[in-house]
């Protein structure tokens with residue numbers, strides 16, 4: 001059985017994108033893990049599946065699997081690549097695309113310059129919606145990681161994020177702290193871990209240790225979660241440039257109850273096929 005796919009990335013966060021509208025293949029977790037392997041398989045941070053919607057108001061359904069085979073609720077960089085993929089494959093003729101995901105429905109807008117804006121929906125801050133174990137919703141929570149006390153924010157963009165403010169992202173032990181924080185007991189579904197260095201009200205540096213993957217070159221939902229966390233602490237304004245190792249995203253959020261809008265590039269690397 002041949003599986004056709006497109007290799008793409010959003011600021012170096014890389015994806016194997018599979019059209020399950022015109023082809024149909026079963027991809028169990030062990031097969032996903034093998035495909036994710038950069039030596040024995042295609043190699044990716046996430047596998048993105050394009051499917052027909054089950055919600056008649058949506059154009060497509062978008063499923064996301066981490067390199068470890070776990071299915072997750074949302075992927076921001078992947079959403080921009082999803083938009084480019086369905087337009088390039090002529091699976092849709094419009095530049096505004098309504099997409100159903102496990103983490104909530106999102107709207108993708110393809111701009112004339114090739115950049116894509118994604119309405120990522122309203123961030124979820126109530127502990128039970130993240131999910132995060134806490135008595136009440138707060139802007140920050142005290143947490144012990146590896147014997148050290150940290151002040152973190154907890155935000156869901158459909159997927160769970162912890163955000164930790166640091167003085168310098170380049171001097172932060174992201175792998176050590178991220179690997180402990182990802183599995184912290186107060187996040188029942190584990191979490192993505194963002195390390196945010198606030199430069200001023202309109203710009204941050206960010207590194208993200210992703211749930212089920214490890215540190216990636218960029219994380220779209222992580223960028224959204226960091227801006228939400230920073231704004232809730234009065235550190236950031238409505239428009240923020242987020243500098244990630246793989247490039248910069250523009251995030252707009254005008255406060256609680258409003259949607260987060262993420263804008264950035266999407267890149268196709270190559271078309272491929274693999275025998276299953």
Ligand SMILES: N[C@H](CCC[C@H](N)C(=O)O)C(=O)O
Pocket residue numbers: 013045046066072073074075076077078159160192210211212213216218219220221222
């Ligand atoms: N790279 C993705 C995030 C994937 C999130 C996944 N690691 C999870 O377990 O939630 C992004 O651009 O938003």
